[in-house]
Amino acid sequence: MRQVPQNEFFSSYKLPPSRFGWAARRAKTAAQEQGEPASIVGCADEIVQMCKRHTDMRRQRMLAKRTKVDPAVAASDNDLDRCFSNFVERIEMELDDWGPDSPRGQAAGRMLDGPLHMEVFSVTNATREEQEAITRVILNDLAAHHTADIQTCGLEALFELLEEKFATFCEQMSVQAERAAVPTYAQLQELEAEIQAKVVELVNRVNGRYPTASRADLVGRSAVLGPFAIQNDRAAAFYKQNRNAGVLPDIDPDTGENVTDPVPTDDDHEPEPA
Structure with a gap:
């Protein structure tokens, strides 16, 4: 016991x-x-x-x-996948281009070691239910603890776009759920x-x-x-x-x-x- x-x-x-x-x-x-x-x-x-x-x-x-997917959900899912992949790729480029000891490299490293430590495919290839939950955790962590790092890397616009794509994805997921009369x-x-x-x-x-x-x-x-x-x-x-x-x-x-x-x-x- x-x-x-x-x-x-x-x-x-x-x-x-x-x-x-x-x-x-x-x-x-x-x-x-x-x-x-x-x-x-x-x-x-x-x-x-x-x-x-x-x-x-x-x-x-x-x-x-799983049984009935609105085309708009699939489209928003694909848009979110591409935007998330591009965002992570840009951060990885910051580390490669500026080096790990530079301010930009250190900022990129903190994000990659923190909320973005997961492989991209483990987020984009997850089921939509899990992708919604995982991406929400990642974006909340970035917004709460890494705003300065995002600014240091000059990625504010791309992060805002990622948040917009995620909001659209969540909206389409909710519409789909309401149409199916499910919680x-x-x-x-x-x-x-x-x-x-x-x-x-x-x-x-x-x-x-x-x-x-x-x-x-x-x-x-x-x-x-x-x-x-x-x-x-x-x-x-x-x-x-x-x-x-x-x-x-x-x-x-x-x-x-x-x-x-x-x-x-x-x-x-x-x-x-x-």
Whole structure:
């Protein structure tokens, strides 16, 4: 059993709903076995049900995109692919042309070692669902932490164009989703935020019931919150390996391999991390 000290979740990671669901099912079972009050058992069960609903919504969205694609979506996808490839190529040229020790080379190096460390094809060849998520992370990171580097390399106009192409791509993806009467990306994000908030509620409820550093409280707290701590550990290991970049993946329940484009099965269980 993973021991959970009082301050375990002062710093935690945003996990995919499948991982929260994995932890919540085990937390619910542990809570029932050790006779926790209905408020704690019910809170864990709410997380389980919310994660199942997220799985169903994601399944609808992903399958709809695969079966019926509007030509405008494909066109915006191709435009985004070309623009992203050109942007990365220009940054690589900065490093080659000016050298790694020059201000422009250093700026380019920071971007290539940071949000742009992934191979271009791993972004452009991803499914549209995953490309939308990955590109959003990359652009947000560049805008938040590398504006000066972009300016140093003189690539403001190209970055603005890339943001425009991405916005068009996202708009076309949303139109496609609405036409297929499936959940939108915004709806998935909203549910993910609700799941995150419910997990925080469960942590607070359990910490309130077991507030001390005593052995008895440690055991009770760890039994219910241990599964969440395990997933937090796995997230930390993933981001350490990937230099705090990338999207924490789901896990194939059979092979234990990371999967970037999971299609949930028709049973009532979301994929379980190994």
